[in-house]
Amino acid sequence: MKIILTGFEPFNGSKVNPSAEVVNRITHGLFPEHKLIRRVLPVDSVVAIDWMKRVILDQQPDIIIMLGEASLRPVVSIEKIAVNWMDFQIPDNSGNQLFDTSVVKEGTDGLFSTLPVSEIFSALKTVGIPAEISLTAGAFLCNQLFYTGLFYSKFFEKKNQCGFIHLPPLPEQIVEKDAASPSMHIELSLKAIEIAIQTCIESKKAG
Numbered sequence: 001m002k003i004i005l006t007g008f009e010p011f012n013g014s015k016v017n018p019s020a021e022v023v024n025r026i027t028h029g030l031f032p033e034h035k036l037i038r039r040v041l042p043v044d045s046v047v048a049i050d051w052m053k054r055v056i057l058d059q060q061p062d063i064i065i066m067l068g069e070a071s072l073r074p075v076v077s078i079e080k081i082a083v084n085w086m087d088f089q090i091p092d093n094s095g096n097q098l099f100d101t102s103v104v105k106e107g108t109d110g111l112f113s114t115l116p117v118s119e120i121f122s123a124l125k126t127v128g129i130p131a132e133i134s135l136t137a138g139a140f141l142c143n144q145l146f147y148t149g150l151f152y153s154k155f156f157e158k159k160n161q162c163g164f165i166h167l168p169p170l171p172e173q174i175v176e177k178d179a180a181s182p183s184m185h186i187e188l189s190l191k192a193i194e195i196a197i198q199t200c201i202e203s204k205k206a207g
């Protein structure tokens with residue numbers, strides 16, 4: 001199977017992004033029979049979105065798992081729904097700030113993740129990793145990428161699995177900001193995403 005795994009570069013003044021760290025640490029060796037395409041995307045609402053459209057059309061992947069940081073989330077958040085709306089509270093890293101506008105003009109209001117969301121949640125719980133099924137991916141770039149991935153995946157007869165998982169910040173980000181807010185160690189986030197990928201592969205094999 002062809003699997004796409006994306007993360008994002010740091011944004012909003014941070015030096016790191018847990019999603020990029022996970023993407024860079026995932027080893028192909030864990031999924032030897034599968035082709036894993038990894039990419040850390042710029043926090044740019046034009047470049048990241050164009051890349052996603054292109055990779056879907058060119059590669060026609062079987063599984064697309066997109067990752068991002070959710071600054072105030074205490075647990076791994078498996079996103080259930082992408083909304084066709086953008087309202088950036090901060091500019092992206094290139095200065096784009098989109099308000100009250102749709103992701104895809106002709107798109108429907110919302111699209112559900114096609115990842116096995118409940119199975120991933122159960123699998124994480126089983127190994128003791130704190131997680132939740134989240135009903136909002138926000139209105140910034142992560143939601144924009146998530147919606148775009150789902151929208152363009154619909155053009156193919158071959159059904160893929162496509163979805164988004166948000167990760168809490170890393171402990172060093174919280175220390176650096178001197179904030180009293182949640183974080184998760186990289187090893188735990190990494191384990192969560194390895195389990196998520198494995199769960200998707202098994203569910204796809206089961207048809």
Ligand code: PCA
Nearest residue numbers: 008068069140141142143
């Ligand atoms: N998180 C942001 C964009 C990049 C990232 O890692 C978001 O939740 O939209």
